[in-house]
Structure formats: structure tokens, C-alpha cells
Amino acid sequence: MISFSNITFIFRFLPAFLIVFYVTPVKFRTWTLLLGSLIFYLVGSIDSVGNFKMFPALLGAVVVNYLFARAVRNAEGKKKKVFLALIVIFDAVMLITFKLLGQFVDGSLIPIGISFYTFKMISFQADSYNGKIDSKPLFKDVAAYFCMFPQVVSGPIMRFSDYSDNLELIPGASKSSKEEILANIEDGFKYFIAGLAMKVLLADHYAMLWKEIGTIGYESISTPFAWIGAVTYSLQLFFDFWGYSLMSSGIAVMLGFPFVVNFDHPYGSASVSEFYRRWHATLGSWFRDYIYIPMGGSRVGTVRIILNLLVVWLVTGFWHGVTLNFILWGIILFVIIMCERFIVFKLPGVLKTIVGRFNVLVLIPLTWVIFAISDAGMLLNYFKRLFPFFGAGIAVNDNDYIKNLGIYGGLLAVGVVLLIPHVFKFIEKHRKNPLIMICLFVLFWFSVYSLTNSAGNPFMYFAF
Template structure:
């Protein structure tokens, strides 16, 4: 049920929860959010449910102590506990048993760390109640794979914290309707695009990386890039849409990253809430870019090493993080600093459209031998290998063009932006209802395919 594209979630949990949420009087509605979220998590991962409860209690108590008297040592202690818990479970999940990695631990721990630091910095002035803090940590639209909402955004919900205690029926219906629009958009990206692109990426792996042609290897890099993009963007839209249904502000987690002019800009737009989290709670506290070029490079190295480890403890994730660090540093120190403006813009675009897909290949393939084979096919002049079928590229394009073409079109920033700006148009509403049932038909005839970021 933790999978938003699961029929039980769509037709049972979500509608029943939304009804219960709005039937509950406003002053008790946060209880409904908390209890519903705990039920949602327990059904998905009952074994690791106690870890979530203990983490919530410990973090609330430490934050409570900070409200009484600010203590840097106390802050560092709770941050060490949170980070240590995340690292320990990551290692256990990777090297002992994958079931020992609690669902969503990366996301709720990052929420806890941001809350602790914001309390210490005085950004959260009012001594928060346990109910509000627990509901913020555990809210089910975000606990599995984000986005990473800040506590002040959690409080910006008139359906929970409206001063007069009531929300007009027209406001509630409007919130549910608009949230459903984003939910269906995300569902379509996941079910109709990402899941089918995953089939092409799997077919390439079945052939064997050492046996594919160079054109198919490049098609695979593009395919995996789009699969990951539409899978995670789709999830983020669904999560944000559910939040809108409940009265929370829409959280932008993806802002057309493939329209970026540099890799640095790409990662300000890709998984934006994670990027801003690293900026505010790691990069800036380390000194950011205020202490000279050498220190800036070191701070970027720390951020990208942590980013790589956060995604996984296998060497390919560290390599992925380091490769992005290197590209960003080169952009910062050479491309955009010493080259002519028109040339730097061209190189920045090439980095986004060519180097980013190559880094996703490193991200995708954990076996270093297989990763080497894949890059030898991408760049055959660096290694040996003969494609079994020189026509494999055209064969796969012929089979999968119906998802490749829409996927490439959706990479164009103005396409989604046009829908977003006109989403309340009656024609779009009719089309979205039809799109929803196409998604349901697709789900009913396929095995469940979990969101890719569930494993992080």
C-alpha cells in the first residue's frame, strides 16, 4: 500500500483517508493526519515501524530541550545520533539484509536534522507540540520518498491551522480537485512512461552490455535517464498532489532540469528539496563559497561525497558523486569563468544533455565490470567487443517509440508548463479523467513496479 500507484492505495486508502481527514473537526485534524500516516507506514514496513517511533520521540525531546536553552553540544549530539542511525541502517541494508533498511529513513531523518538545526538557529520560534512535530516527521505523502518539506511549510496549511477553525466547502473541494490533477499527472508519468521505459532498460541488460551496439548503448543511457526522471518526478507530483488535497502548499521537487544551462543548475532543479537541504544544512555551514576557491572546492567535494553515499554505499554511487563534483568544479572554475559567454553556454548545454545521461549509467550499474563493459560499448574505440546485432538500435526504437517520443517531448520545459498554467481548463479536465482511467487499465494488467527511489 506504500506504493502510490497501487490500486489499493488509489481506491481504498487515499479516498477513505481524505474523507476522514475532512470529516474530523479542524482542531483534531492533525491527529487524523498522524494516525493515518502511522497506519500507512506500519502496513508498508511493520518490522521497522519501531525505528520510526523511537526516532520521532528522541528528536522531539532533544528539540524540546533546545527551546529551553540553546546548546551547540546538544545539537551536535542529536545530529550525530540521526546521522549515525541513517549510516548504520544503510550499511545493514546493503551488506546484511535489504529488509533491514527502513522504508523512507533517508527522508524522515533529513527532516529531523533540518528541524533540529532550524530550532537551534531560531527559525522555529514557537515551542512546537509533540502532535505537530510527529505529524510533520511522519506525514504519509512524503515519508517514503520525499519531497523534503520544511517545518514552516508544514505549518502553512489552512486546513490544519486556520484561525477561525473552519474551511469553506468550496475551498476543500478546490484543494482536492487541484491535488488530483497533479496526482494523475504523476501517475501517468510513472505508469505510462517510467514503467515502460524500464522494460527497454531491462531488455538491454538481458542482451548483455558487452553485446549491444554503440547506438543502443547511447539509447540505453537516454532511456535510463528518462526512466529515472519520470519515475521520481511522477512520484513527486503524486506526493505533492496528495499534499495539496490536504491543504499543504505545492512542493516543487523537479523544475524542468533538462532545460538547464549547466550541471550546477541541473541539480538545483532536479530533486530540488534535497539540493536545497544539502545547501542549507551542509554546504553553507561548511562556509559555502565565502572562504575562497580552495575552500569552496573542498565544500563541494564533501557535499557530493555525502550525496553519493546517501544514495548507496556501493562504489558506483561514490563514483557518481565524484564525477558530478568534477564536472561542477570544472564548470565553476573554467567553463563559466574563463571561456567566452557563447562557448560556455554551449558547453553547459552539452554537459546537461550528454554528460548527465552518462553519469546516470554510473548511477544505474553497481557491478564495476558490467559498468566497464557498458562504457566500452558507449565508446568502442576504448575497448573491444562486437555487437551481436547491428540492427538492435532500430529494432528497439521500433518497439518502444510510443514511450520514447512522448518522453522526449516532455523534456521540453514549455510542454508541462503549458498544462500547469491551463490545468483548470474544462478540456484538460476531461482529458485528465480519461488519462486516469488509461493509467488504471495499465496498472490492472501489470505487476506492481515500486518507485525507484524507494530503495534510497
């Protein structure tokens, strides 16, 4: 049930929770959100790894962070900084420890969502220290913010100020009418359906093609098929996580919270730098606000800027995983962004645009290959097939790409079309149009049918 693209979640947990949430008296609704989120996490943990080992880690982190936040608010001078440093170190060490245990001891030791709720906790502590959280939040509000089930597993990483500023906007908290509540549920469900379709009808089918490439063997595919594979994995990752983000934000809208934009059509970017401001935007802004800017950001000399960005991208790589490919992925993106900053951005307008688009549409998919393949030897084989003039490997079937384009070409074309920003923006703008609503209705039941006839794939970012 930990997955939103799960029949039990869609037809049991979500509708039951919405009913309980809205029949609960207004002053107790935060407790309802907290309790429902804890049940969601506990049951999901048992379903995922067969035990509840992940649950105490979340509860312990919530309690410790709340107590330290109170200590930070009540302290003065150096004590305040000491308490802040201690809790940030605690959260960081907790994240690093579990990541290492999961990688080198047992994968079931990584609590689901720890990368996301830990970052929420650190941002909460920093914002509390800097006075961005004016009031003294109650435990129920802080705990519900950390644990709220639409975000606890894979984000988005909402700031506490955005959460608390909208507590009074939750339908019922301001005595909203039934019409407003139903309108929020309807609007949120439209986003949920769009995300579900992206996950089930696109990403899961791209996963089948990517798996087929792995089954053949990276050293045995043709060069055209290798490039199709790079595009396929890029689309799989994008629609898997964009789909999750739409579903997550849609559920939040059903509860009366504002829609959180986590993906802002990144493949429409004119540079890799812009791409990562628009890809997983809440994570990017987190790194900017809590690592890059505190180290001096762009207000320092050139050498320090380079060092600051290197640290950010090394941490980004490690946040995704402790294997070498993630660190290499982060370093390569750092190099590309440095080249853009000091070379590409100084080119004449048209040339700058051409190079920037090339970086996004060609280099980004190549970096996703590094992101996808953790084994160094297999990764090298894949790149040798992408660029066969380096030798090594002979395609078992030079026409393998023709066969697979015949099977998956239509789905790949749909994915490429949806990368165009204006296409989705048009659909979003006209989502109340009866024709769009009929299409969403059809997509929902197609997605449900697909789910009932498959084992179901977990969202890719659950692994991070």
C-alpha cells in the first residue's frame, strides 16, 4: 500500500481516509492527518520488507527533531547555534548511517522515505533558527508535517512555512462549504489520474523495454538500440517521478493544500543548469537554500563558487546512493554546469541556445545511463555500444531496434510529445473541459485495468 499506484491504496485507503478526514471535527483534523499518515507508513513498511523496522526510525526522528526545535527556539546566543548544529548533525548522521547500512549490510535497513523526511527535518530546524517560523508550532502540527502521507515516501520536500501557512486553508478549518471541499477533491483527483496514467501506462511500459535491453546484454545490443535505451530510461525516470509528484500533489490538493510544482517541464530548458532548477524543483531549492547559499553561494570569488557547486553535486550524488555511479553522475553534472557557466553562457545568443539545448537533449540522457547502471563494467560496455568506435561487443542482431520500435515506438512518441511544455500546460489549463474530463476518466480505468493485470512496479525514487 506504500505505493499510490496500488489498487488497495486507490480504492480503499484514499477514499476511506478522505471520508474520515472530512467527518472529523475541524480542531482534530491535524491529528487525523497524522494518524492516517502513520498507518499508511506502518502498513507500507510491513508490505515492503515484511516488518516494521522502518517505523521506529521515523517516530524517533520526529520526536527528537521536535524537542531540539523547542530547545533552539528557547536558547540564546551560542547555545542556539550549538543546538542547531547538534540536531543537523544528528539528522545527517542518521541519513548517512542508514544509507550505508542499506548498501553494505541489508537493503531492508533503509527506512522508506528517509532521504525525504530527513531533508524536511533539516529545513525545519534551519528555518526555525533563522526566524522563518514565527509561531511555536504544536507537536501535532510538526509531526503531521514530517509524516504527511502524500509526501513522506518520495517528497515533494514542502517547507514548513508553506505547510503551516495553509493549515487554515484546509477545507473546514475556515468553515469551507461542501462545494469547496468537493471542488478540491475533484481538482486533486484530476492531477492524481494524470500522474497515475504517466506511471502505469508510460513509465511501467518503458521499464519493460529497458529491462529487455538488460536481458539481451549491454555488450550485445546495436548502437541505435543503445541510444533508444538511453532515451527510454530517461523517459521512464521522468514519467515515473513526475507521475508520482502529480499524484502526491493531487492528494494534497484533495486535503486543501496548494499544488506543489515539483517538475516544471525540465526538458524545455535551455541549459543543464536550468534543467535542474526545473527537475525535482523542491530538492533543487533545498540544496540551494541549505547548502549552496550558507556556503556563500555566488556572492564569493570564482574558486569558492566552483568549490560550493562541487560540494552540492557531490552531496546530490551521495543523496541518491552510495555506489560509485551516483558519485560519478554528480561529478559529471558538476563539470557540465561549470562549462556552461564559464564557457557556454558567454557564447553569442543563437550559439548559446543551440549548445544549451544539445546539453539538455543529448547529454542529460547520457548522464541518466550513468545514473541507471551501478556496475562499472556494464556501464563501460553500454557506452562502448553508444559510441562503437571504441570497439568491444558485437550486436547480436543489427536490426534489434527496428523490432522494438515497432512494439514501443508509439509509447515513446507519446512520451516525447508530453515533454513539450505547451502540450501539458494546455491540458492543465482546460482540465475542466468536458472532453478532457472524459479523457481522464478513460485514462483512469485503463490504468486500473493495467494495474490489475500486472505485478506493479514501485516508484523508482522509493530507492532513494
